[in-house]
Amino acid sequence: MLLLMLCHQLNAQVQNKMDWFADAKLGIFIHWGIYAVDGTSESWAFYNKRVPYSAYMDQIKGFKANQYKPKEWAELIAQSGAKYAVITTKHHDGVALWNTKQNNLSIPKLAPVAKDVLTPFVNALKEKQLKFGAYYSLLDWSHPDYTGFTKDSSRYKVEQDTLRWKRFQSFYNGQLRELIAQYSPDLFWFDGDWEHDAKTWDAAGIRKMILDANPNAILNGRLQGYGDYDTPEQNFPVTRPAQNYWELCLTTNDNWGFRFIDSNFKTPYQIISIFADCIGMGGNLLLDIGPKADGTIPAQQVYILKELGKWNRKHQEAIFSSIAGLPAGHFYGPSTLSKDSQTLYLFLSSTQAATCYLKGLQNKIVHAEVLGTGQQINPTVVGKISWSQVPGLVYFDITPALKDNYLTVLKLKLDGPLKLYRGKGGL
Ligand code: GLC
Numbered sequence: 001m002l003l004l005m006l007c008h009q010l011n012a013q014v015q016n017k018m019d020w021f022a023d024a025k026l027g028i029f030i031h032w033g034i035y036a037v038d039g040t041s042e043s044w045a046f047y048n049k050r051v052p053y054s055a056y057m058d059q060i061k062g063f064k065a066n067q068y069k070p071k072e073w074a075e076l077i078a079q080s081g082a083k084y085a086v087i088t089t090k091h092h093d094g095v096a097l098w099n100t101k102q103n104n105l106s107i108p109k110l111a112p113v114a115k116d117v118l119t120p121f122v123n124a125l126k127e128k129q130l131k132f133g134a135y136y137s138l139l140d141w142s143h144p145d146y147t148g149f150t151k152d153s154s155r156y157k158v159e160q161d162t163l164r165w166k167r168f169q170s171f172y173n174g175q176l177r178e179l180i181a182q183y184s185p186d187l188f189w190f191d192g193d194w195e196h197d198a199k200t201w202d203a204a205g206i207r208k209m210i211l212d213a214n215p216n217a218i219l220n221g222r223l224q225g226y227g228d229y230d231t232p233e234q235n236f237p238v239t240r241p242a243q244n245y246w247e248l249c250l251t252t253n254d255n256w257g258f259r260f261i262d263s264n265f266k267t268p269y270q271i272i273s274i275f276a277d278c279i280g281m282g283g284n285l286l287l288d289i290g291p292k293a294d295g296t297i298p299a300q301q302v303y304i305l306k307e308l309g310k311w312n313r314k315h316q317e318a319i320f321s322s323i324a325g326l327p328a329g330h331f332y333g334p335s336t337l338s339k340d341s342q343t344l345y346l347f348l349s350s351t352q353a354a355t356c357y358l359k360g361l362q363n364k365i366v367h368a369e370v371l372g373t374g375q376q377i378n379p380t381v382v383g384k385i386s387w388s389q390v391p392g393l394v395y396f397d398i399t400p401a402l403k404d405n406y407l408t409v410l411k412l413k414l415d416g417p418l419k420l421y422r423g424k425g426g427l
Helices: 002-017 019-024 053-062 070-080 118-127 162-183 203-213 268-280 299-314
Strands: 026-030 084-090 131-137 148-150 187-191 247-251 284-289 335-337 343-349 355-358 365-370 380-382 393-397 407-414
Touching: 019 284, 026 070, 026 299, 070 118, 070 299, 084 118, 084 187, 118 131, 118 162, 131 162, 162 203, 247 268, 268 284, 268 299, 268 335, 268 343, 268 407, 284 299, 343 355
Parallel strands: 026 084, 026 284, 084 131, 131 187, 247 284
Antiparallel strands: 335 343, 343 407, 355 393, 365 407, 380 393
């Protein structure tokens, strides 16, 4: 009984601390590091031997950050509608953005900018009431006590030298303690857990250390089973991920960090439709940008964030604080619901036909409008058979003038909490 009560309490705790995350819907991911100098791929460039390690690390000499305006970053993030940002405090290459005391491999110690570039950004986020997420790579291919180095060379195996591994553990625990003490992140976004199992990382210990300091801190799912939510990467889930909470992380072009060669940007329409699909399935989108080494954000990324922001402002009630919408089969497109499930929001692409319909809705629609336009529309119920329990099809006609350039949102006020017919038809 006691155990049951404890479990219940624990669940309730997890529930509460995840509330802001579930309502946030949109976060901005920032990959900023020395890889932006030559525009190599973040850390993987030397791991995969595309460039020699020394050439890769030499990039640090070009990390000037002389146009870095953290307040403008935070302003742009707020404008996009995002409620949180996650920045790479240390990627797999081991270079810390802050002045870590655990080693010398940091921007403040080795780059020409010669100062901590993390603190002013975290402060700017907090001023804007945005939540702060610290991306932290557990694995560290530069550290002399870390096991792995490049794809075909490693330093040692944990079981061959457990003392050496212990030294590495006290290194990352030390860095994590610094992040906790100096920045109290609302969220820890771990990465690189795949190189060792939960026991070797002491994932339980990491989780405990973070939650002892701040029971409300959220941990992403890359901690060998000790995280709070799933993090599918790039590939859009077709069925809802297993964990109750999830977040798709996605690049705006094809790379996480800034690369001169990559101009394959997704269009605002593509980003917005992916975003709508995420929230319709109860997830978040963590959309990545890769600032340049001078601290400026590529123009295409600024453009995407601003367009996304405009669309978010127009349709905010359908997005923020909503919950997952209809299960597949009722409507050809994403949808969300208000928390009391008495308002249904349907997302339609501008290229979709002027007429669309909804299947299996048992409720009466008391009011329908095109969100953000104030224009009421009159749905028509088609094919309702008087003696059958099966509801008719609800058709909507949307005149082209009412359509949004990206996704149009229909707001349907229902006569009560959503009730669906899920049967196979017939009587
Ligand atoms: C992968 C990559 C890494 C990137 C991350 C973002 O784990 O290793 O380079 O930072 O995904 O999700």
